[in-house]
Amino acid sequence: MMRLVVLSLLLVSATARNINRRSKDSCASRCGEGLNHNYDCQCNHACVRHGDCCQDYNACNSRKSCKGRCNKAYDHTDPCHCNSKCDHYNNCCQDYHSQCQVSNPGGDFTNQEILQISEEIYSLDINKATENDIHLNLQSHISNSQTGDEIDRAQLRLYAYVNEDVLFSKPTFVKFIALLDNYNRMTGTPEKFTTEQLGEEEAFLNEIMKTPIMNKLYSVLHSKNLYNSVTDFKEDLKSMWFGLYSRSNNILDSSGFEHVFAGEVKRGIVSGFHSWVRFYLAEKNKELNYYSYNYDGPWTNYPEVLATQFEWNGYYKEVGSGFIGSSPEFDFAIYTLCFIAKPNKTCKVSLGGKTMNIQTYTWTKSTYGNRKKYVASSFPLTP
Numbered sequence: 175m176m177r178l179v180v181l182s183l184l185l186v187s188a189t190a191r192n193i194n195r196r197s198k199d200s201c202a203s204r205c206g207e208g209l210n211h212n213y214d215c216q217c218n219h220a221c222v223r224h225g226d227c228c229q230d231y232n233a234c235n236s237r238k239s240c241k242g243r244c245n246k247a248y249d250h251t252d253p254c255h256c257n258s259k260c261d262h263y264n265n266c267c268q269d270y271h272s273q274c275q276v277s278n279p280g281g282d283f284t285n286q287e288i289l290q291i292s293e294e295i296y297s298l299d300i301n302k303a304t305e306n307d308i309h310l311n312l313q314s315h316i317s318n319s320q321t322g323d324e325i326d327r328a329q330l331r332l333y334a335y336v337n338e339d340v341l342f343s344k345p346t347f348v349k350f351i352a353l354l355d356n357y358n359r360m361t362g363t364p365e366k367f368t369t370e371q372l373g374e375e376e377a378f379l380n381e382i383m384k385t386p387i388m389n390k391l392y393s394v395l396h397s398k399n400l401y402n403s404v405t406d407f408k409e410d411l412k413s414m415w416f417g418l419y420s421r422s423n424n425i426l427d428s429s430g431f432e433h434v435f436a437g438e439v440k441r442g443i444v445s446g447f448h449s450w451v452r453f454y455l456a457e458k459n460k461e462l463n464y465y466s467y468n469y470d471g472p473w474t475n476y477p478e479v480l481a482t483q484f485e486w487n488g489y490y491k492e493v494g495s496g497f498i499g500s501s502p503e504f505d506f507a508i509y510t511l512c513f514i515a516k517p518n519k520t521c522k523v524s525l526g527g528k529t530m531n532i533q534t535y536t537w538t539k540s541t542y543g544n545r546k547k548y549v550a551s552s553f554p555l556t557p
């Protein structure tokens with residue numbers, strides 16, 4: 175009996191000391207705490223509704239993110255955690271993987287796995303062109319040694335016909351095409367985005383995340399513990415592909431998306447520019463003049479792979495390779511898979527039983543999150 179009284183006295187005095195140590199009107203050490211009448215104000219999300227949040231309640235929200243908190247030592251008052259043990263204890267913040275984990279070095283994917291995943295992505299492309307949706311007019315084939323001679327060997331356009339009504343009304347195409355005019359192609363000229371344009375990036379990512387292809391890719395990367403939620407994955411894709419870096423004079427003039435899909439001009443030549451949709455639209459607008467091709471892949475239906483020579487408003491592209499007739503989410507998924515699984519290397523994929531290499535490059539001069547790498551480039555490596 176006596177012992178019990180002493181114990182409860184101790185407990186009461188310990189609690190009282192705790193309260194005294196903590197300010198009555200602060201959320202320090204109290205983020206997420208349930209309603210507590212010992213305090214003048216509250217620190218959980220209900221306080222917003224009840225209007226009784228402590229003045230420093232906003233600091234609690236920033237502690238739900240790993241931004242700037244990667245590898246922080248465990249602190250039981252933190253609402254969630256950002257160090258390597260949080261996966262084990264299942265208490266990581268939502269954005270732990272996208273903020274804190276350095277890009278996977280590739281060791282976690284076997285070559286066999288990449289072949290299998292790419293084959294599945296290929297078979298899930300429900301938005302690709304059918305044989306009748308695109309008519310190509312290839313005209314002159316040249317050898318690899320002739321690609322630099324800048325001779326226009328094609329009188330006609332490469333794209334004789336594209337079924338725009340069907341293809342370009344598909345939601346992922348609509349959202350993709352909306353992005354293409356958001357860039358200034360000249361390196362050394364800063365990229366500036368309006369709120370509307372930033373919304374287009376978000377809309378594109380949201381749209382492709384609805385597709386079977388991107389769901390497949392997410393579930394593969396999730397099973398490798400690279401991302402723990404779709405939101406986490408999407409946020410990382412946004413940084414990886416749309417985050418700006420500088421190709422010239424420390425000006426934020428480029429991104430992986432701009433380079434690969436929209437195309438750039440650097441030192442007087444075309445750089446990147448691997449999207450067939452971009453090519454077709456530029457050719458249709460008479461901004462692009464097709465010269466010849468030096469590679470035509472073995473596929474008999476779409477997507478097909480071509481390497482072409484062309485001129486874009488006076489700037490020459492010596493070898494521009496890309497998928498033809500694929501959906502935007504297909505290109506995005508295959509490139510992302512290779513970028514994550516085999517960064518800065520060749521990555522052997524299998525598409526309809528035929529293998530080919532994708533080359534990705536990581537950007538080396540700046541990073542995001544916890545030293546994560548931006549996409550510098552990605553394209554089909556043609557023989």
Ligand SMILES: *[C@@H]1O[C@H](CO)[C@@H](O)[C@H](O)[C@H]1NC(C)=O
Binds near residue numbers: 518535536538
């Ligand atoms: C990627 O490859 C390029 C060319 O092979 C090389 O110059 C660069 O240093 C590599 N980057 C990294 C991060 O390994």
